[in-house]
Amino acid sequence: MVEYLPQPRTLLTGLTMVESARWHDGRLWFAHWGAGEVLAVDMNGRVEVMGEGPRAMGWAIDWLPDGRLVTTGPTLTRHESHGELVAHRARGGNEIVIDPHGHMFVDGFDVDFPGGGAPEPGWIDLVAPDGTSRRVAGDLEFPNGMVVTPDGATLVVAESMAGRLSAFDIGDDGSLSGRRVWARGLAPDGICVDAESAVWAQPADTAAHTGDPRAPAGACVRVLDGGAITHRVDTELACFSCALGGPGGRHLFLLCNEFEGVDRMRAVQARRSARILVTEAPVPSAGSGRR
Numbered sequence: 001m002v003e004y005l006p007q008p009r010t011l012l013t014g015l016t017m018v019e020s021a022r023w024h025d026g027r028l029w030f031a032h033w034g035a036g037e038v039l040a041v042d043m044n045g046r047v048e049v050m051g052e053g054p055r056a057m058g059w060a061i062d063w064l065p066d067g068r069l070v071t072t073g074p075t076l077t078r079h080e081s082h083g084e085l086v087a088h089r090a091r092g093g094n095e096i097v098i099d100p101h102g103h104m105f106v107d108g109f110d111v112d113f114p115g116g117g118a119p120e121p122g123w124i125d126l127v128a129p130d131g132t133s134r135r136v137a138g139d140l141e142f143p144n145g146m147v148v149t150p151d152g153a154t155l156v157v158a159e160s161m162a163g164r165l166s167a168f169d170i171g172d173d174g175s176l177s178g179r180r181v182w183a184r185g186l187a188p189d190g191i192c193v194d195a196e197s198a199v200w201a202q203p204a205d206t207a208a209h210t211g212d213p214r215a216p217a218g219a220c221v222r223v224l225d226g227g228a229i230t231h232r233v234d235t236e237l238a239c240f241s242c243a244l245g246g247p248g249g250r251h252l253f254l255l256c257n258e259f260e261g262v263d264r265m266r267a268v269q270a271r272r273s274a275r276i277l278v279t280e281a282p283v284p285s286a287g288s289g290r291r
Contacts, residue, residue: 002230002232003230003231004233005231005252005282008279010275012045013274015035016034016035017032017034018032019190019240020059020060021190021242021253021255021276023244023249023285026042027040027041028042030255033056037049037050038053052079052085056073060072064102070098074092075088076088087131088127091133093106094106094143094144097146097155099148099155099170104128106133109122119161121138121139123138140157142161143159144158146158147192148193150197150286154197156199158188164185166180166182183201183227185227186202187202187203187208189201191241192242192243193244194222194284194285195249195286198222198224198230199223200222201242202219202221205219216234217235218235218256220233220239220242230282233252235256236256237257237258237274237275238258240255241255244281244284245285252280255274256274
């Protein structure tokens with residue numbers, strides 16, 4: 001039986017569009033799409049601008065092992081400690097995750113976003129500290145959020161247009177192998193992983209995906225390897241991203257936006273209706289030590 005989490009409370013609102021949730025250094029950090037900034041908010045809703053981001057949509061954040069922030073987008077950008085923005089790699093990407101060994105995985109696809117036709121098959125690149133990179137996975141259907149399991153052995157990627165989570169074994173050199181399906185029948189976007197290697201992702205039975213006004217606008221579910229769902233929380237807006245953090249890593253943060261189709265995203269941003277919700281989680285965050 002699926003257990004429902006406590007009703008989430010609103011932590012922050014009045015935002016354009018929010019994505020790429022990360023718990024880092026005692027606060028929730030996220031990409032503020034349309035505003036071109038990286039924000040951080042504490043558990044009391046106090047928010048601070050932490051850095052510059054692309055003005056476009058479709059970008060994410062993570063940190064190098066030495067603590068420097070990296071943002072994706074049209075280019076892969078490194079934020080130096082004195083505030084300078086440096087192009088780490090000329091080609092950017094969509095989502096990013098950096099594992100405990102410092103392997104930087106960046107995914108992406110070729111499409112005119114928002115608008116244009118269907119994207120080309122997506123990819124995952126392994127990016128080195130000097131900015132060089134190599135392709136470690138391809139033929140992905142709109143690769144989106146990525147996580148690495150607590151043992152550092154498995155990378156899980158959301159294939160949004162395929163409705164599934166796919167998993168890869170991570171080699172010592174950052175190579176990916178052993179591709180397999182983690183779970184099907186979802187509508188995954190920004191995802192997170194807990195201390196038991198369960199993944200929080202978005203289900204496919206919401207109004208944003210079915211068009212059924214009787215369905216919840218958004219939701220997030222806890223998915224085990226193999227596809228079993230143990231917990232769920234529904235949201236009043238579509239859930240685009242999630243993160244575990246807070247005291248003891250026991251809180252689930254839900255980044256929610258209005259959604260009227262990709263071609264309407266810029267119009268939706270102008271309403272500043274996006275919000276961040278928070279509720280209690282059954283299992284704490286993986287706790288990499290730098291988040």
